[in-house]
Amino acid sequence: PTFDLASRQGAGIEATSIIEHEGRFYLFVSFDQCCKGVDSTYNMRVGRADAVTGPYLDRDGTPMLAGGGTLLQGSTGRFIGPGGQEAIHTAGGDMLAYHYYDGDDLGVSKLQLSPLGWTPDGWPELDPLP
8 A cells, every 4th residue: 555645735845755763753855846056945844653654743733744844954044945855874873864055156956964863852853054
């Protein structure tokens, strides 16, 4: 069988990644538009579930099947349109690989690898971008 995990009723959603942390599952997705350099509107969102098949809810309790998704990271300063993420477990801790468009380098696409932290109430977080 297949399982519906998230939807935005026709709006952009892609680049899924699932990671397990302390018995819960976290679905990472990218919203909006990629691949337009400094005009990209990509941003990374997350929801969590008690089963890998869902249902995934954002931090406010909105189902990801109803367009929910807690913002993990959006455009900040020179880091434009972050997305296309993949969450991974490593010996040194959880990491998130993703790309962004560098506003200080004519919108050139760059790949970033960042430590993925966890809040006390069990939500993933990234360190703020400089």
